[in-house]
Amino acid sequence: MRSHSSGNEAAYALSIASGVTTVSRYAWWVVAHAVAACGVVEGTTARKAPSAMYPSATPPREVKIGDAAAFAGTTPRAIRHYHQIGLLPEPERGGDGRRRYGYDDMIRLLWIRKMSEAGISLDDMRTAFDEARDVEDVLGRLEETLAAQEADIKRQRAAVQRLRAVGSPLGLLSPLVTDRLSHLPPGALRPSDLDTLLVTERIFGPLGAAIQASVFITLATHPGLRAEADRLDAADAALDDTVDPHDPQVEELAARHHAHHKALHQAIEAAGLDEAEEKLFDIYDAEASGEEDEEGARMSAFEAITKMPYGFSAARTRCIELTGQLLAADLSADS
Numbered sequence: 001m002r003s004h005s006s007g008n009e010a011a012y013a014l015s016i017a018s019g020v021t022t023v024s025r026y027a028w029w030v031v032a033h034a035v036a037a038c039g040v041v042e043g044t045t046a047r048k049a050p051s052a053m054y055p056s057a058t059p060p061r062e063v064k065i066g067d068a069a070a071f072a073g074t075t076p077r078a079i080r081h082y083h084q085i086g087l088l089p090e091p092e093r094g095g096d097g098r099r100r101y102g103y104d105d106m107i108r109l110l111w112i113r114k115m116s117e118a119g120i121s122l123d124d125m126r127t128a129f130d131e132a133r134d135v136e137d138v139l140g141r142l143e144e145t146l147a148a149q150e151a152d153i154k155r156q157r158a159a160v161q162r163l164r165a166v167g168s169p170l171g172l173l174s175p176l177v178t179d180r181l182s183h184l185p186p187g188a189l190r191p192s193d194l195d196t197l198l199v200t201e202r203i204f205g206p207l208g209a210a211i212q213a214s215v216f217i218t219l220a221t222h223p224g225l226r227a228e229a230d231r232l233d234a235a236d237a238a239l240d241d242t243v244d245p246h247d248p249q250v251e252e253l254a255a256r257h258h259a260h261h262k263a264l265h266q267a268i269e270a271a272g273l274d275e276a277e278e279k280l281f282d283i284y285d286a287e288a289s290g291e292e293d294e295e296g297a298r299m300s301a302f303e304a305i306t307k308m309p310y311g312f313s314a315a316r317t318r319c320i321e322l323t324g325q326l327l328a329a330d331l332s333a334d335s
Helices: 006-018 024-038 065-072 076-084 103-117 122-130 136-166 175-181 191-221 223-238 248-270 273-288 301-307 314-334
Strands: none
Touching: 065 076, 065 103, 076 103, 103 122, 122 136, 136 175, 175 191, 175 273, 191 223, 191 248, 191 273, 191 301, 223 248, 248 273, 248 314
16 A cells, blocks of 8 residues: 655645535544545554554543543533523533533633633623524624723833832822822922822812922922921821810911911912922823823712811811811802
C-alpha cells in the first residue's frame, strides 16, 4: 500500500467527512474515524494500525462532569454553578448517582464559554438561551456596558496621571479643582485643606470645590490669614459639649469668623481670584455637557449634608448658624 504524507492523509480524511451531509452534527466523529483509518499521526508520515492510535474512535454516549469540563475548557466547579443558577439544566444521573452529560449539554457548555469570552454575563446568557438564542438585545446591552467600562477606565487613567503629575492626593480630586491648586508649592496645602475640598466636591460637585479653592490659595499665600484661621480652628474645637450654646463666647467666636471671612474675601478680590471663579462656570459647563452622572453619584446638597457626620457640639452648631446669619446680612446689604 502506498504511503501518504500526514498532510495528504488529513486532507483525505476531511474529504470523507465533507460528504457527510445528513449527519453534519457528527462530522467530527467521521473525521476521527477517517483519520484513524488513514493512520495519520501528527509529526510523522508513517502509517500505523488504527488500534495503535485510537483504542476506540467511537465517542461515549455520555461523559462524567470531569470529562465534560475538560472538553469544554472549564471546571467542574463552574459547571455546578451553572446548574445552580439555571444556566445549564441538570442532566440525568447514572447508577452511581453522578451526573452524565450528553451532546446537547456539551453544546451549551461550549456556547457558554464562547459567550463568557465575549464578556456576556451569566444572567444575560440565561436570557439569551431562554429567548431561543436571540442575543441581539443582549449584545446591545453588552456593548453599552463595555462603553461605560471604557469611559471608567479613561477616567481612572486620567486620575492616576494627575496623581503622578501632582505628587499628592490633590491629584485624586476632579481636574477642575486640581488645575486651580497645582501651581502651589509643595506643602502649601495641608491634609485638612484637601479633606475639606473632598467633602465640598462630594456635596456641591467639582464646581463648588473649585470655587472654594480660592480660599486655600489665599491662605497659602497670606501667612497672617492662615494664622488667624488656625486660631479660629482651635477656638472651634474648644466649643465642646460642656459649653452652653448661649454662652457669650459663642457669639464672639461667630463675629470673629465673620470678620475673617470678610478679610479672606477682600484678599481673594485683590488677587483677581474672583474673576477666575467666573471663568470656572464656563469651563465646567463645557466639560459637563454630554456627560451622564452615574447612578448614585449625585444627590442634592441638602441630602448630602444630612448624610455627612461632623459630630459638632450644640455650641459649635450655633456658632456656625450665627456666622451664616451675619454673612447673609452682608449679602442683603450689598444687594
